[in-house]
Amino acid sequence: MNAEAAPLEVIRQHLIDPEICIRCNTCEETCPVDAITHDARNYVVDAAKCNGCNACISPCPTGSIDNWRQVAKARAYTLDEQFGWDTLPVQADLGSGSAQAIPQDIARITAAASEGQGGVAAAPWSAAHPYVNLHTLANPAVATVSGNFALTAPGASSDIRHIVLDFGATAFPVLEGQTIGIIPPGADASGRPHHVRLYSVASPREGERPGYNNVALTVKRVTVDHAGQPARGVASNYLCDLAKGDSVSVVGPFGTSFLMPNHPGSSLLMICTGTGSAPMRAMTERRRRIARNENGELEGGKLMLFFGARAAEELPYFGPLMKLQKDFIDINFAFSRTPGEPRCYVQDLIRRRSDDVARLLQDEQCFIYVCGLKDMEEGVADAFRDICREHGMDWEALLPGLRGKGRYHLETY
Amino acid sequence: MSNIDYSERIPNNVDLASDRTLQRALEQWQPNYLRWWSDMGPDGAQDFDVYLRTATSVEPGGWAHFGHVKMPDYRWGIFLAPPEAGRKIHFGEHMGEPAWQDVPGEHRANLRRIIVTQGDTEPASVEQQRHLGLTCPSQYDLRNLFQVNVEEGRHLWAMVYLLHRYFGRDGREEAEELLQRRSGDTDNPRILGAFNEKTPDWLAFYMFTYFTDRDGKFQLCALAESSFDPLARTTKFMLTEEAHHMFVGESGVARVLVRTCEVMQRLGTDDPARIRAEGAIDLPTIQRYLNFHFSVTVDLFGADQSSNAATFYNAGLKGRFEEGKRADDHRLRDVHYGILEAVDGHLVQRDVPMQNALNEVLRDDYIKDSVSGIGRWNKVMEKAGIAFRLTVPHKAFNRKIGTLASTRVSPDGRVVGEAEWAAHEHEWLATPADRAFVASLMGRVVEPGKFANWIAPPAMGINKQPVDFQYVRFN
Numbered sequence: 067m068n069a070e071a072a073p074l075e076v077i078r079q080h081l082i083d084p085e086i087c088i089r090c091n092t093c094e095e096t097c098p099v100d101a102i103t104h105d106a107r108n109y110v111v112d113a114a115k116c117n118g119c120n121a122c123i124s125p126c127p128t129g130s131i132d133n134w135r136q137v138a139k140a141r142a143y144t145l146d147e148q149f150g151w152d153t154l155p156v157q158a159d160l161g162s163g164s165a166q167a168i169p170q171d172i173a174r175i176t177a178a179a180s181e182g183q184g185g186v187a188a189a190p191w192s193a194a195h196p197y198v199n200l201h202t203l204a205n206p207a208v209a210t211v212s213g214n215f216a217l218t219a220p221g222a223s224s225d226i227r228h229i230v231l232d233f234g235a236t237a238f239p240v241l242e243g244q245t246i247g248i249i250p251p252g253a254d255a256s257g258r259p260h261h262v263r264l265y266s267v268a269s270p271r272e273g274e275r276p277g278y279n280n281v282a283l284t285v286k287r288v289t290v291d292h293a294g295q296p297a298r299g300v301a302s303n304y305l306c307d308l309a310k311g312d313s314v315s316v317v318g319p320f321g322t323s324f325l326m327p328n329h330p331g332s333s334l335l336m337i338c339t340g341t342g343s344a345p346m347r348a349m350t351e352r353r354r355r356i357a358r359n360e361n362g363e364l365e366g367g368k369l370m371l372f373f374g375a376r377a378a379e380e381l382p383y384f385g386p387l388m389k390l391q392k393d394f395i396d397i398n399f400a401f402s403r404t405p406g407e408p409r410c411y412v413q414d415l416i417r418r419r420s421d422d423v424a425r426l427l428q429d430e431q432c433f434i435y436v437c438g439l440k441d442m443e444e445g446v447a448d449a450f451r452d453i454c455r456e457h458g459m460d461w462e463a464l465l466p467g468l469r470g471k472g473r474y475h476l477e478t479y
Numbered sequence: 480m481s482n483i484d485y486s487e488r489i490p491n492n493v494d495l496a497s498d499r500t501l502q503r504a505l506e507q508w509q510p511n512y513l514r515w516w517s518d519m520g521p522d523g524a525q526d527f528d529v530y531l532r533t534a535t536s537v538e539p540g541g542w543a544h545f546g547h548v549k550m551p552d553y554r555w556g557i558f559l560a561p562p563e564a565g566r567k568i569h570f571g572e573h574m575g576e577p578a579w580q581d582v583p584g585e586h587r588a589n590l591r592r593i594i595v596t597q598g599d600t601e602p603a604s605v606e607q608q609r610h611l612g613l614t615c616p617s618q619y620d621l622r623n624l625f626q627v628n629v630e631e632g633r634h635l636w637a638m639v640y641l642l643h644r645y646f647g648r649d650g651r652e653e654a655e656e657l658l659q660r661r662s663g664d665t666d667n668p669r670i671l672g673a674f675n676e677k678t679p680d681w682l683a684f685y686m687f688t689y690f691t692d693r694d695g696k697f698q699l700c701a702l703a704e705s706s707f708d709p710l711a712r713t714t715k716f717m718l719t720e721e722a723h724h725m726f727v728g729e730s731g732v733a734r735v736l737v738r739t740c741e742v743m744q745r746l747g748t749d750d751p752a753r754i755r756a757e758g759a760i761d762l763p764t765i766q767r768y769l770n771f772h773f774s775v776t777v778d779l780f781g782a783d784q785s786s787n788a789a790t791f792y793n794a795g796l797k798g799r800f801e802e803g804k805r806a807d808d809h810r811l812r813d814v815h816y817g818i819l820e821a822v823d824g825h826l827v828q829r830d831v832p833m834q835n836a837l838n839e840v841l842r843d844d845y846i847k848d849s850v851s852g853i854g855r856w857n858k859v860m861e862k863a864g865i866a867f868r869l870t871v872p873h874k875a876f877n878r879k880i881g882t883l884a885s886t887r888v889s890p891d892g893r894v895v896g897e898a899e900w901a902a903h904e905h906e907w908l909a910t911p912a913d914r915a916f917v918a919s920l921m922g923r924v925v926e927p928g929k930f931a932n933w934i935a936p937p938a939m940g941i942n943k944q945p946v947d948f949q950y951v952r953f954n
Binding site: 088106127 | 539722726941
């Protein structure tokens with residue numbers, strides 16, 4: 067790994083097709099953030115201002131407005147470049163098989179997931195080069211279920227499963243932190259095919275079982291919605307009910323940002339709740355298996371994990387985690403519903419470990435990952451803010467640097 | 480209130496239910512409108528289910544809902560763009576004062592005249608286009624024609640609402656008369672010349688939507704600057720719809736050009752006779768159509784010097800195109816503007832007070848906008864490696880209104896005598912023979928995905944539907 071090979075920060079740039087546009091000004095008039103402008107020749111979109119809100123899409127009489135190109139953020143088409151166009155440029159090959167644009171649904175889900183950190187962050191400089199979008203909605207890969215195991219105890223209030231999918235002879239290379247899309251079969255009540263659902267892989271790059279072409283997912287059966295009302299999650303129930311030997315349509319992989327560093331001495335600070343543990347498990351497994359490189363050096367540095375769940379019985383991978391050596395990973399469990407004990411959340415434990423966390427925040431070799439329900443975002447940020455204050459730092463001032471260096475990654479849903 | 484209430488007889492976002500008198504007056508006008516639509520709207524199409532765009536709110540996300548609708552059941556209604564809090568008058572004598580929510584007595588007659596003139600063009604174009612459905616080149620084009628028609632109908636509603644709401648009995652009478660006049664009728668014609676011309680074939684229709692609907696855009700833009708806030712908000716929303724009409728024109732002519740260029744390349748010729756024999760429209764004929772529609776449309780901006788235009792501007796009734804984006808004093812007291820005159824057989828520019836030349840200012844802005852689209856049409860020939868380029872005729876060419884009306888001017892801007900005009904008119908303007916040839920190509924093509932021989936398919940369908948989508952169900 068070297069700096070040149072570091073993955074680029076890729077954005078989905080909104081562009082207007084100059085061959086179809088009739089320069090009617092409707093989009094410029096509609097845009098709520100003034101991202102659209104024009105000269106005598108073309109109407110163009112400022113990538114630095116466009117927030118992808120899509121307000122301009124339906125009023126456009128021509129359809130020319132709905133064009134998107136995946137580009138490296140640093141090389142987004144400038145206004146001057148766009149002013150000079152007679153035709154749209156073709157999608158450039160960004161390498162790593164990303165010639166096709168990321169499907170709109172997936173871009174939307176990904177954008178929402180990284181909202182809490184202010185948009186997609188740079189990947190760590192030593193991250194391996196990810197492959198993305200090798201299998202599209204039009205051409206999904208078909209995987210075979212090779213295992214479906216309960217991670218939660220039989221009497222627990224939730225059903226979380228560890229599902230292993232085997233790709234056989236189909237290439238489906240993933241990195242820890244990447245997601246894959248599952249297409250539930252059938253159609254919804256109005257006859258439309260179901261939307262694709264994204265799941266973080268829970269296994270490391272070389273497979274759930276080393277040397278096999280398989281990946282693991284951590285899936286919680288959804289029986290209530292965010293508001294607590296009964297709701298049956300289409301994809302999660304489909305996945306949780308799969309039996310060994312069943313076939314599953316899979317798209318992806320996706321994700322070029324939430325990736326782990328690979329250089330010796332790099333530490334991981336991991337904070338998760340529930341099935342947000344999937345990428346943490348993948349990264350931990352990666353480090354556990356290749357703890358030492360061929361020179362006998364530890365590939366990575368320190369691992370510190372904050373993991374929250376309602377109770378120990380509902381904490382996925384509780385058993386295996388407990389077996390890990392204390393000098394390999396520093397684990398902190400927070401249980402919010404243990405009878406007879408006060409409720410404890412991840413942010414409480416982060417505060418309790420204030421000195422250690424402060425040291426990691428300042429350590430240029432430490433990379434931070436947060437994954438779980440949307441609710442945890444604020445609590446974790448508050449804890450970081452307090453710790454910074456205690457140690458003479460300013461969280462708001464620190465954050466842009468962390469993001470820019472690919473040291474802070476947040477994925478919430 | 481931005482959502483449109485479709486449960487009412489007249490869908491609206493102006494809280495019509497709170498003004499019973501107004502609501503009743505409009506409900507009385509409604510059957511007359513529907514009668515006019517069934518008499519003068521699209522010929523023989525009343526039973527078709529057409530894939531139309533209907534507004535459900537004036538917010539960006541809400542006003543383009545697509546679905547199959549029977550045209551007589553289309554929900555014509557009254558929609559104003561959302562109000563802008565604390566809006567101020569931004570040009571003319573009243574600059575800086577709050578925008579008017581009602582009509583000031585002294586401007587009543589002029590505002591009524593502006594609204595009636597704009598309103599009259601809307602049903603006029605529906606009348607001009609009423610037989611085109613019988614010769615459509617594809618389902619896609621048929622659908623576009625009907626979309627244009629229903630939206631022109633809605634624009635009439637928009638103007639009638641203002642007349643009923645703000646102009647009392649006079650307004651109601653004007654609203655009735657908007658349904659009485661007929662395009663091309665010798666006894667009771669529409670107000671403006673271009674709206675009494677025929678739109679006999681689809682090439683004329685595309686030229687009309689490109690050039691004449693663009694005049695609509697510029698007039699609406701000028702009215703969207705008005706100090707009379709309800710007029711500004713009404714025209715602002717109309718502009719969003721108007722854009723589709725210009726799209727139909729621009730893409731329509733471009734598709735005709737694509738087809739002609741294909742035939743020229745295949746035959747390796749630019750001989751009009753051979754191109755016509757292949758059933759395509761030769762480029763010189765397209766240029767002559769263009770010359771006609773352009774010159775007829777630039778007349779719509781009115782006389783080059785007009786004291787009415789000065790009054791409208793000073794009073795704050797009608798601004799310039801993009802008034803709000805201009806960096807001058809917005810009063811134009813000591814500013815001059817060049818207009819053209821014929822002196823001793825030559826066209827010369829003379830500076831006159833800009834206030835009196837505001838028709839010319841709007842006309843010149845319009846011409847600039849038209850020219851850029853023609854540049855895009857020329858890209859079709861450029862791509863095909865064909866040397867022919869379409870050009871805009873001189874603005875003094877073939878004028879019937881203003882100081883140049885009595886002067887013969889060639890498309891390249893030379894003052895010519897009657898003899899030269901007569902000798903070349905057939906090269907400059909579409910002739911009866913040209914029109915007869917184009918008419919001969921107009922067969923009806925309605926099988927989904929099929930297109931008449933003289934026009935290429937569009938680059939993409941409507942609302943991301945495929946080009947061979949069933950845009951019209953004939954039942």
